[in-house]
Amino acid sequence: MLPQLLQEVSFAVNGRTIIDRLSVEIAAGPRTVILGPNGAGKSVLMRLCHGLLKPTAGVIAWRGPTNGGLRQAMVFQRPVMLRRSALANVIYGMRLAGITPGECEMRARDVLEAVGLLHLSARPARMLSGGEQQRVALARAWALNPEVMFLDEPTANLDPGATRDIENIITQIHASGTKIIMSTHNLGQARRLADEILFLHQGRLVERAPVEPFFRHPGSAEAASFIRDEIP
Amino acid sequence: MNEISQAFGVAGAMIFGLDAKLIEIVLLSVRVSIVAVVIASIIGLPLGAAIAVGRFPGRQALIVVLNALMGLPPVVVGLVVYLLLSRAGPLGEFGILFTPSAMVVAQTILIVPIVAALSRQVIEDAWQEYREQLRSLGAGLMTSALTLLWDTRFSLVTIVLAGFGRAAAEVGAVMIVGGNIDGVTRVMTTAIALETSKGDLPLALGLGVILLTLVLVLNAMAYWVKEAAQRRYG
Numbered sequence: 001m002l003p004q005l006l007q008e009v010s011f012a013v014n015g016r017t018i019i020d021r022l023s024v025e026i027a028a029g030p031r032t033v034i035l036g037p038n039g040a041g042k043s044v045l046m047r048l049c050h051g052l053l054k055p056t057a058g059v060i061a062w063r064g065p066t067n068g069g070l071r072q073a074m075v076f077q078r079p080v081m082l083r084r085s086a087l088a089n090v091i092y093g094m095r096l097a098g099i100t101p102g103e104c105e106m107r108a109r110d111v112l113e114a115v116g117l118l119h120l121s122a123r124p125a126r127m128l129s130g131g132e133q134q135r136v137a138l139a140r141a142w143a144l145n146p147e148v149m150f151l152d153e154p155t156a157n158l159d160p161g162a163t164r165d166i167e168n169i170i171t172q173i174h175a176s177g178t179k180i181i182m183s184t185h186n187l188g189q190a191r192r193l194a195d196e197i198l199f200l201h202q203g204r205l206v207e208r209a210p211v212e213p214f215f216r217h218p219g220s221a222e223a224a225s226f227i228r229d230e231i232p
Numbered sequence: 233m234n235e236i237s238q239a240f241g242v243a244g245a246m247i248f249g250l251d252a253k254l255i256e257i258v259l260l261s262v263r264v265s266i267v268a269v270v271i272a273s274i275i276g277l278p279l280g281a282a283i284a285v286g287r288f289p290g291r292q293a294l295i296v297v298l299n300a301l302m303g304l305p306p307v308v309v310g311l312v313v314y315l316l317l318s319r320a321g322p323l324g325e326f327g328i329l330f331t332p333s334a335m336v337v338a339q340t341i342l343i344v345p346i347v348a349a350l351s352r353q354v355i356e357d358a359w360q361e362y363r364e365q366l367r368s369l370g371a372g373l374m375t376s377a378l379t380l381l382w383d384t385r386f387s388l389v390t391i392v393l394a395g396f397g398r399a400a401a402e403v404g405a406v407m408i409v410g411g412n413i414d415g416v417t418r419v420m421t422t423a424i425a426l427e428t429s430k431g432d433l434p435l436a437l438g439l440g441v442i443l444l445t446l447v448l449v450l451n452a453m454a455y456w457v458k459e460a461a462q463r464r465y466g
Contacts, residue, residue: 047364050368052364052367052368073368073369074368076364076365076368080361080362080364080365081466082362082379082383083382083383083384083385083386083465083466084383084465092369092379093369096369096370096371096375097369097370124464124465124466125466126465126466127464127465127466140369
């Protein structure tokens, strides 16, 4: 599938431009973090890339071979848990992807173990804590063995402990060979997780850089200001 | 006053003595309304789900009409079904006027809009929450509708019970299409209307007490199912 190419992509609702003529090519490999303040258009950009929204102008395309199907998954800021067990939530996504029931069960248990929730697999998913629900959502996405995983501010609603768990899992998922494309407004998280930064400001891609140079010498006034405003 | 308390006494004796006539009427009532609510659910729940997730021209008008139909006057439904099923009517050849089947038809027409409109509301609320996640996982509209029907199952149970309550407590439609024939189409509500006008208060009161109890039990069940589900599944 990868690389993913965005050419002059715009997205507007009711005449308000949210993404403004954005062009970028996202390649396999490094963890790409989309960084920017609230309202920069990060969530919309993720949804455009994932295919949940159609751009009002421009083209989004997968440049690599897709072999008949897109192996991609997305984890949202608010995990949406179905009214069934954690295990059944993971299996639900795999069944939709056409995986056989026997294989589903085995793989679902494996990923729940990997996110540290095997002991809660029989619990109704909605009765789990926010952090646990997000881990189930990660497991559900991971179980699909996607080539690309989009994560839209996956820790924005979580406390520091739960955030650390999620970040560790994201690192594991990346290590297992899945491309990570994640949005955040949290600078610490961007430092910890990113290999490269796409800095978004008012719907425009202002800067793209590897994480080290981005934080040491931001190349744009907007990014410099955003970094400087960090509350320690 | 004395007469009324006496009637209550006799009614109590009939209920606890399992009076044959009373039992017969209650069982017919329950049977007719259960069949009606099952058919109405088979039609109404998928209809509600389809309208909730579907996007098609005239959708909003359909929702308005469906909501309005929840307040269908039972006597009007009775009249229309009567015309349809009468000898000269388009469905007259089936010969089911003045049978329990005709009452099932009338009650079904009454409660399909209730089941469809209320389930549409519940399922659409859930759809707002689930939509992106389900699309992300690759669920089409059909799969989404089925998933939502299952995920809102506890709310839907309370809707179906509400439909049953409406069917069992309704008098106008079943009176017209059933005819209130003793031993054939006499149900609780029509019997109460008749016995009251005849002045036979004990049977009317006995049936009234049972009907009230039934409605109360149904509502308690609806409440309990939802509470228990909320605690267990969130």
